[in-house]
Amino acid sequence: MYVCLCQxxxxxxxxxxxYEGCCSYRDVRQALGVGTQCGKCASQAKQVTRETLAKL
Ligand code: FES
Known part of the structure; x- marks a missing residue:
């Protein structure tokens, strides 16, 4: 499912x-560019990040 349509x-x-080493939303944003345009996806992207980190 697309989280960030802009990117x-x-x-x-x-x-x-x-899984490849990002350990914060900031890292994910830098690695993938998610949330760097309109910003509408930020809260969902943060949630996916948080949920994934919690399961590690
Ligand atoms: Fe992610 Fe616009 S949907 S920056």
Whole structure:
């Protein structure tokens, strides 16, 4: 499912980025560009990040 339409980032890509070493929303944003345009996806992207980190 797409979380960020502006950058075409899916929840799967966010998870993958975390498995590959991102350990905060800031890291995810830097790695994938999620939330760097309109910003509408930020809260959902943060939630996916939080949920994924909580399961590690
Ligand atoms: Fe993510 Fe616009 S939908 S920056």
């Amino acid at each position: 075409g980032v899916t929840d799967g890509q966010i998870r993958e980025a975390i």
